[in-house]
Amino acid sequence: MASSNFIDHVRLYCRSGNGGAGAVHMRREKHVPKGGPDGGDGGRGGHIILRGSTNLWTLLHLRYQKHVFASNGEGGSGHGSTGADGKDIVLEVPLGTIARDAETNEIVCEITEHNEEIILAKGGRGGLGNQHFNTSTNQTPRYAQPGEAGLDTIFVLELKLLADVGLVGFPNAGKSTLLSVLSAAKPEIADYPFTTLVPNLGVVSYRDHRSFVMADIPGIIEGAADGKGLGLRFLRHIERNSLLLFLVPADADDVAKEYEILLGELTKYNPELLDKERVLAISKTDMLDEQMIEEMKALLPKTLPTLFISSVAQMGLQELKDLLWSKLNPAKS
Template sequence: MKFVDQVEIKVRSGDGGRGLVSWRREKFVPKGGPAGGNGGTGGSVYVEADENLYTLLDFRYNKHHEAEDGAPGGKFNKTGADGDDVVLRVPPGTVIRNADTGAQMGEVLNDGDRLLVAEGGRGGKGNAFFKSSTNQAPRFAQPGEDGETKTIVLELKLLADVGLVGFPNAGKSTLVSSLSAATPEVADYPFTTLNPQLGMVYLNDFESFVMADLPGIIEDAHEGKGLGLRFLRHIERTSVLLFVIPITATDLAATYTKLRRELGAYEAALLHKPHMVALSKIDVLAPDERALLPDIVADDFPDDVPLVPISAVAQLGLDDLKRRLYRHVKEAKDVALP
């Protein structure tokens, strides 16, 4: 299924039903008086998070959504039926914006969260409503209020515990497929990962976390080059960042610095997220060189940044990586609690 993370759609809430001008005419009831009912309320449009969804693909091909109008008031003071609401189901982590102003209307983060995006019009009052001691026979009723028509943007930002950060061909897709049941495309060419992939990583039956394999970043991604903006948007909500840097890179420290610079240029707050560095593709080294690798490169990285040598292909260092990532995720979530 194709991953779609941003769409623009039009929504319209229902108009309120018109009030009715009617008179009570029954046998043996002289001067029955006004009996026109109120109109029903128009249906509203809501956006609701559904944990069973992970893409906005349905909205790519269905861009118009209209709620039902309220029914007009009836005779004998009967209120018209309310119009049915429309509920647009989206993946958790979806932000809703007004397309015309760019203002954020809200977001739905957890399963079942619901946001009102277009409120239905109120029904008009029938003539019975306006009866008073000074106006025994009102001959007018209100029309229903118009519904709202809006163009909105749905923007999905993935909710993951760990986000993989790296240049194309760093080994991120191979890593997430080795640690979880996710099956991202793996190949030896840039931008293999065109769409984000989520994988559940299990330490045991009671400890797990969600890992996101995101499109590879390139220099000047914060300016929209490559797939950078899509990458950076999704990484905002991750708890922990894992920089994946292959030891075959010309300069490990310079690669780390460039990746950090791109994150900071997009959103300075990303630089304060907890993070680790996975030194990938260590299977190209001899066993004795692997053991010494963290000590050899330690001086090139800040002292507080954990370095974990791994090889997803050869299954080296993955258990240690999972344990350390889980500990970081748990600590980050504990800090985030109010």
């Protein structure tokens, strides 16, 4: 999919439907010259609903839909007839979508499951017909309730990708290459920074027909949490990943320092990311001999699970999948 087709942020003006007015009507039939009130209730205004769908992975289809209007409920009528409800508007969104009130920035809801439905903007209630206001002292009420107004609100929809493993690394660390080797994903790969301009998802096949989802997040640079580079735009996608796979190339000037910078940027963006499981993979290690690998191991954090891999030479990839699976499924490994 072209990079321009990945949209993870849209702004929508939503107006739910007004409720229909209750009816003022008196029963008039042959041989019943003075029937009582029988005005029906108004119908409910249409809701605006979000529905989760596994068939979507971007908000592109909503990019140009700036206004969303649900229809109004119809008014009630005689003989106790209730007006028809306004038609609901259902907006399908990818899993991991959150909705915020644009004015308060408050999170209204989030969609995390397929076919999950949440009412984003409720339609107004229909008014009561005059049959509800009949009393012993007022047997012919000639008034009814108007319908309740719908809601006028601007919402911001944001997508945070749902994946089991999030790939974290500087540009040119080899994240896209690793994803293309482990899964059927075909991200753009080239030898220059910021080749990846959008997140890519890939399903990684594992033993016994099992699998997990890996996300290649666009490269972070030092200062990303302060808005530099592309980092701030895509750091939110890391929040929904169960496990973080840090990828540092073997030809980095200082592998341990590069890892610490990456970890620092995530911490500045959201300290809660430190609570996630972390694995470090040193990529492009086909250029190292055993002695160099041992020397590099001595400089890395002892408590951090670390593997030396090469996507091009297919080195250590099965061990990496075994480690990731065991971290994702500790009870099943």
